Amino acid sequence: MNSAILPLLFLALAAPKRPNIIVILSDDMGYSDIGCFGGEIPTPNIDALAAGGVRLTRFYNTSRCCPTRASLLTGLYPHQAGMGHMTGRDNDGQFPAYSGDLSKETRTIAEVLKPAGYRNYAVGKWHVCNNIANNGPKHNWPLSRGFDTFYGMVSGGGSFFDPWTLCRDNTLISPFADPDYKPETYYFTDAVTDHAVRNLKEHASGHAKQPFFMYVAYTAAHWPLHALPADIAKYKGAYDKGYEPIAKARYERAARQGVIDPKQPPAPLPIAWESVANKKRESACMEVYAAMVDRMDQGIGKIVATLKEQGNLDNTLIVYLQDNGACAEDQGRNRVPLRLDGPRPAKPTLLPRTAEALSGGLIPIQTRDGFPVRQGLSVMPGDADTYVAYGRGWAAVGNTPFREYKHWVHEGGISTPLIAHWPASIKAKGAIRNTPGHLIDIMATCVDISGAEYPKAIPAMEGRSLVPVFAGRRPAERPLFWEHEGNRAVSAGDWKAVAKGPAGNWELYNTFNDRVESSDLAQVQPNRLRYLVTLWEGYAQRTGVLPWVWDPPYKPLTP
Numbered sequence: 001m002n003s004a005i006l007p008l009l010f011l012a013l014a015a016p017k018r019p020n021i022i023v024i025l026s027d028d029m030g031y032s033d034i035g036c037f038g039g040e041i042p043t044p045n046i047d048a049l050a051a052g053g054v055r056l057t058r059f060y061n062t063s064r065c066c067p068t069r070a071s072l073l074t075g076l077y078p079h080q081a082g083m084g085h086m087t088g089r090d091n092d093g094q095f096p097a098y099s100g101d102l103s104k105e106t107r108t109i110a111e112v113l114k115p116a117g118y119r120n121y122a123v124g125k126w127h128v129c130n131n132i133a134n135n136g137p138k139h140n141w142p143l144s145r146g147f148d149t150f151y152g153m154v155s156g157g158g159s160f161f162d163p164w165t166l167c168r169d170n171t172l173i174s175p176f177a178d179p180d181y182k183p184e185t186y187y188f189t190d191a192v193t194d195h196a197v198r199n200l201k202e203h204a205s206g207h208a209k210q211p212f213f214m215y216v217a218y219t220a221a222h223w224p225l226h227a228l229p230a231d232i233a234k235y236k237g238a239y240d241k242g243y244e245p246i247a248k249a250r251y252e253r254a255a256r257q258g259v260i261d262p263k264q265p266p267a268p269l270p271i272a273w274e275s276v277a278n279k280k281r282e283s284a285c286m287e288v289y290a291a292m293v294d295r296m297d298q299g300i301g302k303i304v305a306t307l308k309e310q311g312n313l314d315n316t317l318i319v320y321l322q323d324n325g326a327c328a329e330d331q332g333r334n335r336v337p338l339r340l341d342g343p344r345p346a347k348p349t350l351l352p353r354t355a356e357a358l359s360g361g362l363i364p365i366q367t368r369d370g371f372p373v374r375q376g377l378s379v380m381p382g383d384a385d386t387y388v389a390y391g392r393g394w395a396a397v398g399n400t401p402f403r404e405y406k407h408w409v410h411e412g413g414i415s416t417p418l419i420a421h422w423p424a425s426i427k428a429k430g431a432i433r434n435t436p437g438h439l440i441d442i443m444a445t446c447v448d449i450s451g452a453e454y455p456k457a458i459p460a461m462e463g464r465s466l467v468p469v470f471a472g473r474r475p476a477e478r479p480l481f482w483e484h485e486g487n488r489a490v491s492a493g494d495w496k497a498v499a500k501g502p503a504g505n506w507e508l509y510n511t512f513n514d515r516v517e518s519s520d521l522a523q524v525q526p527n528r529l530r531y532l533v534t535l536w537e538g539y540a541q542r543t544g545v546l547p548w549v550w551d552p553p554y555k556p557l558t559p
Helices: 005-014 044-051 065-074 109-116 188-206 229-233 243-257 279-310 391-398 440-450 526-543
Strands: 020-026 054-060 119-125 149-153 166-168 212-217 316-322 415-421 431-433 480-484 487-492 495-499 507-510
Touching: 020 065, 020 279, 020 440, 044 279, 044 316, 044 415, 065 109, 065 440, 109 119, 109 212, 109 440, 119 188, 149 188, 188 212, 188 279, 229 279, 243 391, 279 316, 279 391, 316 440, 480 526, 487 526, 495 526, 507 526
Parallel strands: 020 212, 020 316, 054 431, 119 149, 119 212
Antiparallel strands: 054 415, 149 166, 316 415, 480 487, 487 495, 495 507
C-alpha cells in the first residue's frame, strides 16, 4: 500500500462516527403539558428521553407556527428568513422580512448538512412557503430545500383524518388514494410516525453508511381536536373538576421536578371553572387534547424503539421541543355562519367525496362520507365531522406557570421544554439546564456535531451550539429577541422588556426572580428599560423587523 495513504486511512478509521440527528417538533402545546415538565398527561416516551438526557427549562421559540419553523430550519431570526409573520402574505415584495416564503438567501439545516454527507428526511408539517394549495411553484417545498424525501402537510393545519395539502415528496395526494400507505384507519399523527419509522428502516437498508438528519414535525396538538376513540377513552372524566385543580397539580409537580421556581407563584388563571356554562363540553375538549398528546408520545416511542433495534440510538441526537405556547384561539368554539352546531345527523346530508379528491380545505365543509363538519357552542370534539379548539381556559392551564399564549411574546407564548437525548455524548442523565437558549441555536448545534460547513455567502448563523450547555457549561450571556404581530421582546441576562401589540407600552421584568412576569418595573427602572429597548431597536433595524407592516407604526420609547 502507498505509504502516503496510510495516515489518511488511519484518520478515517480513528474519526468518530458522525451522529444522526432527529429534531421532533410538536404543535401548539403548553409548557407544562408533558409529564417531565409537570403535566398529568402520560408521556412516558418523552419522559424517558428526558431521563436519559437533559432538560433545558429556559428554551424559547418565536410564539407562532411559521416563524418558529423558519427560525429552526435556518438558524436565523424569522424576519431574516422571510417569515416575520405568516405564509401567504407577500406584501407585493415591499417588505422582504414579511414575505411569508423562506428567503432565497437562507439555507435549511438539510441544505447545510447535505454537502457533509448527510441524508435528510422530513415528515409532518412544513408551513414555511406560499403557493401551497394550488400545486404552484415549489422552490420552497422540502425537496427543494435539501430534503431527500417528504411526507406531510405543506400547509399549517387541517383535519387529522383527512389532512389538507397532504404531500408525498413533490406531489399533493389524497390519503385515501395513496398506494404507498394504506392503514386501516388514517390518522395524521400515526402517518407521521409511520413514515418516520419507514425512513429509518429504508435508511438502514440502503444508506447505512451515511449519517442522517430527520425533521419530525407533528401537528399534535394543534386544533382541530381530533383523536382516536381508544385514546380518548383513557381520559374520560379526568378533567371534570376543571381548570384550577389541574393547574395546581401541574405547578406542584413542575416545582418538585425542578423545572420551575417554587418561590414564584403561577400566573392567575383568566377563567374560573365555575363560570363555564357547558362544563361537559369543556372537559371533553381537554380529554381529546390529552389523547392527541398521548398518541404523539406513542409515536415517539416507536421512533426510539426503531433506533434502538438498529443499534443507532446511542449515536443519535434527539431533540424534542414545541413551536409556541398553548393556543387560546377560539376556532370553532362559538357560532359559525353556515355551520351545523349540534349533534351529528342520523345519516349523511351531503354527497360523498371520491377517494381520489384532494382534501376539502383547512376547515372542510364535509367528511368524505358526506357528513357536515360541525362547529359551535354545543359541538363535542373528537370525531372527523367536528372542528373545534380547546380555548383560552385550558390554554392557560397548559402554560402553567406563565402568562399569555401563542401569538404573544410573554413567557407563556415563547417558552418551550427542550429535551436533548444523545447517550454517546450527553452523560448527565436527567440533568436540568437553565441556560437561556433559542431556536436559532438548533442550526448551530447541527453544524457543530456534524462537521458541516455553514456557507459564507449567506447571512451568518445567529445562534450558537448547545453542546456546551448539554455538558453543563454556561456560555457567556447574550441578548435574545422577538417580534410577532407587533408583540415584541428582548431578554438580556436576568432582565426582559416586552410589549403587547404595535401600540403596547414596554414592560420590564426581572426574569430571574419573576419569570411569571407579575411585577412590571418599567416605571421603577426606566434607564434599564431604555437600554433594553435600544438593543431591541438595533436588532429590529438589522434583521428587517423595522420598518414593519403593522398599524400603527412603531413608536420609539420616549426619553
